[in-house]
Amino acid sequence: MNRVKLIALQILVMVVFLGIWHLVTTTSLFGDVKTTQFFFSTPGEVLARTWKQLTGADIYYHLGITLTETVLAFVIGSAAGVFFGFAFARNALLAAVFDPYIKAANALPRVVLAPIFALWFGLGIWSKVALGFTLVFFIVFFNVYQGVKEVSPTVLANARMLGMNERQLFRHVYWPSALTWMFSSLHTSVGFALVGAVVGEYLGSSAGLGYKIHEAESVFDVTGVFSGMLILAIFVIVIDSIVTLVENRLLVWRPGQSSTTTT
Amino acid sequence: MESKVSPPANAGAAAELPAVSLAGIDITFHLQGGQRYQAVKKIDLAVAPGEFVSVVGPTGCGKSTLLNAAAGLLTPSAGKVTIFGQPLSGLNRRAGYLFQQDALMPWKTALANVKVALEPMGVSDAQADRQARDWLARVGLRAFVERYPHMLSGGQRKRVALAQMLIRDPEILLMDEPFGPLDAQTRQIMGNLLLDLWSKDRKALIFVTHDLEEAIALSDRVVVMSAGPAAGIVADYKVPLPRPRDIAEIRLEKAFHEIHRDIWTSLRVEVQKAYAMGEGKELVEGAAS
Numbered sequence: 001m002n003r004v005k006l007i008a009l010q011i012l013v014m015v016v017f018l019g020i021w022h023l024v025t026t027t028s029l030f031g032d033v034k035t036t037q038f039f040f041s042t043p044g045e046v047l048a049r050t051w052k053q054l055t056g057a058d059i060y061y062h063l064g065i066t067l068t069e070t071v072l073a074f075v076i077g078s079a080a081g082v083f084f085g086f087a088f089a090r091n092a093l094l095a096a097v098f099d100p101y102i103k104a105a106n107a108l109p110r111v112v113l114a115p116i117f118a119l120w121f122g123l124g125i126w127s128k129v130a131l132g133f134t135l136v137f138f139i140v141f142f143n144v145y146q147g148v149k150e151v152s153p154t155v156l157a158n159a160r161m162l163g164m165n166e167r168q169l170f171r172h173v174y175w176p177s178a179l180t181w182m183f184s185s186l187h188t189s190v191g192f193a194l195v196g197a198v199v200g201e202y203l204g205s206s207a208g209l210g211y212k213i214h215e216a217e218s219v220f221d222v223t224g225v226f227s228g229m230l231i232l233a234i235f236v237i238v239i240d241s242i243v244t245l246v247e248n249r250l251l252v253w254r255p256g257q258s259s260t261t262t263t
Numbered sequence: 264m265e266s267k268v269s270p271p272a273n274a275g276a277a278a279e280l281p282a283v284s285l286a287g288i289d290i291t292f293h294l295q296g297g298q299r300y301q302a303v304k305k306i307d308l309a310v311a312p313g314e315f316v317s318v319v320g321p322t323g324c325g326k327s328t329l330l331n332a333a334a335g336l337l338t339p340s341a342g343k344v345t346i347f348g349q350p351l352s353g354l355n356r357r358a359g360y361l362f363q364q365d366a367l368m369p370w371k372t373a374l375a376n377v378k379v380a381l382e383p384m385g386v387s388d389a390q391a392d393r394q395a396r397d398w399l400a401r402v403g404l405r406a407f408v409e410r411y412p413h414m415l416s417g418g419q420r421k422r423v424a425l426a427q428m429l430i431r432d433p434e435i436l437l438m439d440e441p442f443g444p445l446d447a448q449t450r451q452i453m454g455n456l457l458l459d460l461w462s463k464d465r466k467a468l469i470f471v472t473h474d475l476e477e478a479i480a481l482s483d484r485v486v487v488m489s490a491g492p493a494a495g496i497v498a499d500y501k502v503p504l505p506r507p508r509d510i511a512e513i514r515l516e517k518a519f520h521e522i523h524r525d526i527w528t529s530l531r532v533e534v535q536k537a538y539a540m541g542e543g544k545e546l547v548e549g550a551a552s
Binding site: 152154155157158159160161162163164165168172173176177180252253254255 | 334336354355356358359360362364365366367368369370371372379380382383384411412413424427431
């Protein structure tokens, strides 16, 4: 299928969706217009509100807060995940002793921690960072652990035969291998950092996208909720494209990862 | 684990000493469930400096195991490994190893893979860069220095691995079926390249292969191992073919056929034994490696 046709079909899906939405909420086919609009708003209003917000200054303050929380949760969570992933992979006793606790902690639905984090860290950004951290940490931790464990024995034996000491093995073999695994989960961990931030804001805060959605919801402003969700979706797509760019640059050596594979 | 085999004090005496000497080597693997598997038993093998020795034997006879003992990658259960007269403990620092499988770091370009081999020797970056480019040119990869391993063919990857090993100028070369995964034509080309590089400054070389023709075409000596378990050396043949050789053409010569017939007589018995032992043995072998 050629590209133009694909894009045309993708646009068609959006038009049909918005068309049905519009039909449901502005005609009396499905009941009272006032009632349906109260529950579903209308596409026109949602788009208008989103446009108004995106052209105003206020939303960027909230986006900035959410972005800050996401980045902090991702950076701190990744750093801790890499550190502990390495420590556990290189120390069998440590891994064996902590194994059940790690599994238990990872099994816990992280949302239940949100109130306790709000209590400990207040309603500012740090309680959201903490929530995002608990999500990011385990993803990175397990991936780095796996990455170090699954270094090809041949590559390792070869590096040792080349005379590398522990430090050089770390730098040239373990570290790149662990990073590969970490980057392969980059989309997931960045996504989870954002989930942590937004859920945390939603459950208790005074700024951020989650707060904006919650605020609209508490006054039954369905248009505000939908437009908040739309902005969140745009935000996620932008972040995800940046991650893809970063990934393509860093994993250029991987088969099928880059377009530089020439004959 | 790490150890250094320092050069012998008396260099004159060192010329007399074998580069690698294996004496009474037993290697036993402890399998899961308390089982034991004796891979090789009472092996004696000495390789002189400058000698090209091939080790042939049926699949799973412990050829690679023996090579790993010479490399210090595994410690024999009994017996002594001596490198230029010095007992080996830990990794063999004076040896380079060419693996059968891909051993290049996939996250490094061909150039970086070769360069990194000089890092443990403390060579400066600029110097390492120059030497690595030179070695890649010598193995015929001048145009491929910036390629990552997955962008190279199997033969090209072997060339990079060869450059990576040789750039350190090891005194002993250990090769574990290095051309096994390659197609027949590429194998011949790689064989000639290897002979070409080796003949410039003959190092002691142990070449493990299951391909008898390859062994004869390349080596000064062919050692035949028996079928495992508890494999030993059953025969040891000199290959009196003149050098330099072209390994594609040497196979057509009469002398080659005579040697081939002789060695095959010993090898055939072992191959049939290994075959007769069937799949049960293969399973044990698989668990051991």
